[in-house]
Amino acid sequence: MWIAPELAQTVAAIVDEKSFDAAARRLRISPSAVSQRLRALEAQLGRVLIIRSRPVRPTSAGTTIVRLARQYDVIGHEASVALGMERRDRMHVPIAVNADSLSLWLLPALEAVTREHDVTFELLREDEDRTAALLESGSALAAITSQEQPIAGCTVTSLGATEYVAFATPGFVDRWFVRGVTADSIAAAPVIEFDRSDDLQAQWLRANGVDPESPPRHYVPASEDYAAAVRLGMGWGMLPPTQAAAALERGSLVRLGAPDIAEPLFWQQWNIASPALAAIRESVVRGARAALQQGALQTSPRPSA
16 A cells, blocks of 8 residues: 655654644644645545644554654655755654763764764654664654664664763762661662663662662753762762763762673664665764773674564
């Protein structure tokens, strides 16, 4: 069954903009035309694609159409470039990314791509355990994720692992760990977590024989703000050594002890023959090699089964 690109792209616009009126403004057509296109595609497929709530939400079939629209965009862009045709807009690439990668190393890798390719990026910040869902839903063309198993229709490349070490200020240690970093003192000391899905500190607590629910906790959901809260002594937290290096050298942060935790990261992107997407992957892998722990790095993309 052939699905016209303009119909698929209309569904994607409704989902992206979260309303028919906003989708109409983006597409430069009337709201009634947006509704007519949606009804036409729903009639063609015999399925509801959009739940008319506030904001609107795609059904599972609608999510499939959004993915198709993204693929149309990529293929259309590459064809236009190959044919030397003028385009008013450049290729737009949404990428789902975890906060620490975004803060510490990803941006220079993406900037390098913009020197050779006419692309813009939309960075969708999410926990690395949840970025793959944005890729699967069609909200992103690529993702930095903790998920090694390829999503259907995607390739996966190992990036390495982000190392995390437990840090605190000397003043915090003097207050909470005066008799040493023991299970009892750890259970009483305030901990800083990124958000309620952050389990790095829980892993360290369990490794030290402490129930992760025991300590009081702060939530600071931004990478540099999180590091700042640790440096201020609000609590202890897990930081990448590069983010703590200057404070460690000054003596304003100290290590609390083992274990250090390595979180493997993977690059997943849709399996589309696109020079721009290939260039993004290559640049991201180079940036990851320079910034992350490297074990047996898999450098060639592995497609889904």
